[in-house]
Amino acid sequence: xxxxxxxxxxxxxxxxxxxxxxxxxxxxxxxxxxxxxxxxxxxxxxxxxxxxxxxxxxxxxxxxxxxxxxxxxxxxxxxxxxxxxxxxxxxxxxxxxxxxxxxxxxxxxxxxxxxxxxxxxxxxxxxxxxxxxxxxxxxxxxxxxxxxxxxxxxxxxxxxxxxxxxxxxxxxxxxxxxxxxxxxxxxxxxxxxxxxxxxxxxxxxxxxxxxxxxxxxxxxxxxxxxxxxxxxxxxxxxxxxxxx
Amino acid sequence: xxxxxxxxxxxxxxxxxxxxxxxxxxxxxxxxxxxxxxxxxxxxxxxxxxxxxxxxxxxxxxxxxxxxxxxxxxxxxxxxxxxxxxxxxxxxxxxxxxxxxxxxxxxxxxxxxxxxxxxxxxxxxxxxxxxxxxxxxxxxxxxxxxxxxxxxxxxxxxxxxxxxxxxxxxxxxxxxxxxxxxxxxxxxxxxxxxxxxxxxxxxxxxxxxxxxxxxxxxxxxxxxxxxxxxxxxxxxx
Numbered sequence: 001x002x003x004x005x006x007x008x009x010x011x012x013x014x015x016x017x018x019x020x021x022x023x024x025x026x027x028x029x030x031x032x033x034x035x036x037x038x039x040x041x042x043x044x045x046x047x048x049x050x051x052x053x054x055x056x057x058x059x060x061x062x063x064x065x066x067x068x069x070x071x072x073x074x075x076x077x078x079x080x081x082x083x084x085x086x087x088x089x090x091x092x093x094x095x096x097x098x099x100x101x102x103x104x105x106x107x108x109x110x111x112x113x114x115x116x117x118x119x120x121x122x123x124x125x126x127x128x129x130x131x132x133x134x135x136x137x138x139x140x141x142x143x144x145x146x147x148x149x150x151x152x153x154x155x156x157x158x159x160x161x162x163x164x165x166x167x168x169x170x171x172x173x174x175x176x177x178x179x180x181x182x183x184x185x186x187x188x189x190x191x192x193x194x195x196x197x198x199x200x201x202x203x204x205x206x207x208x209x210x211x212x213x214x215x216x217x218x219x220x221x222x223x224x225x226x227x228x229x230x231x232x233x234x235x236x237x238x239x240x241x242x243x244x
Numbered sequence: 245x246x247x248x249x250x251x252x253x254x255x256x257x258x259x260x261x262x263x264x265x266x267x268x269x270x271x272x273x274x275x276x277x278x279x280x281x282x283x284x285x286x287x288x289x290x291x292x293x294x295x296x297x298x299x300x301x302x303x304x305x306x307x308x309x310x311x312x313x314x315x316x317x318x319x320x321x322x323x324x325x326x327x328x329x330x331x332x333x334x335x336x337x338x339x340x341x342x343x344x345x346x347x348x349x350x351x352x353x354x355x356x357x358x359x360x361x362x363x364x365x366x367x368x369x370x371x372x373x374x375x376x377x378x379x380x381x382x383x384x385x386x387x388x389x390x391x392x393x394x395x396x397x398x399x400x401x402x403x404x405x406x407x408x409x410x411x412x413x414x415x416x417x418x419x420x421x422x423x424x425x426x427x428x429x430x431x432x433x434x435x436x437x438x439x440x441x442x443x444x445x446x447x448x449x450x451x452x453x454x455x456x457x458x459x460x461x462x463x464x465x466x467x468x469x470x471x472x473x474x475x476x477x478x479x480x481x
Contacts, residue, residue: 006344010330017332080328084389087292087324088345089317242295 003090004098011102048125054135054211066167069150070160077158107143131213138210141223146171148230155237178202245427251300260286262451273423275442276431283451284431292322321390325401327383331375346393360388379406400430416441435466449474
């Protein structure tokens, strides 16, 4: 527990001691605002909800979350500090969890800083704040899922750019499997059951429920199992490197 | 303290470490010599539990490194090759982080920091971020990290690499001094360090031990012995 806290603290501090954190926060908030109010037609919708805000998150995170996660292990391997870390009395799973949690916490901070949209929608109308809360929860798990995937691709290489691209591609797949234009296309040549099965692997399918205000255990289980699987794979990959 | 039996590390068909065995007791400073690529770093990575061995056994303080890695890691202080550290941290922050991972806190942590800062002459750069340091300071920062929990076993991969002559002299003295109460393995390809700091030396070449003894037993002059026993890397297959 202590080692997890120590490593997570170091990781968080290192985000904020470089410009990365600030650039990320500014770009994230700008883009979130742009998508909500301009591309999402927040005002023209005439409804008191944050659908225009959350609807874009799978796409917004697609580029931004891998940018946060790409350095997690690639940088440790490039700088040689992986050897330092794994010769300390630290179990590999502790280090993996610690670094994941630190980055997730950072993403949570970024997400929390979008609070002005909640205030805006409450001032303008009378939204269901329960639905908004569910949306935030879903968004947090969505970010965590992308982050775990980035964590895994970051362990694969010492090159952050490669880690970034691999992560974007994998996350894109997680979106497209349940993205309406894609599923509509698939229905033409696959049975509806097959399409549903593929769509069940998509983050969009599960995130949609949260957006509607439904916190379903099955959706939580989906996000947690993708995170768990990706972090487990991170451990396997890191062990593979050390075995030579 | 350290027992190594028939240790092998194979990377594909190449055997980087090929069936080596030796022991190091408390009070010994073992110089680990060999040309570049002889398997020195690979052996040290297996002792410290970073790499699992392909075959053979390493025990440190009675603990097997594969079966109980955390116990072994607690006993060891390790200076990796190239003295890696987190460049965005200050020297103080980095050493406190290392101390925390080593389970030190409160007063013990402050005392440990003070001790290694004095031992490694880091006072002047304590609040500087590591990426602004010269190579010598960076190296000593990483050495300080290895000493922070006052370990019984020290594994130092080229501890004098990149230091100026004064710093080399100080680090050698430090190793000799620490060696009175600890078991130390350090690798080098500078032969004069064997006389300056070691109680015993092992020469390895292409993964095999080709000589093992006190500097006097290996013969004089050392560089001739070294050249006779090892092949230059130009003739390697």
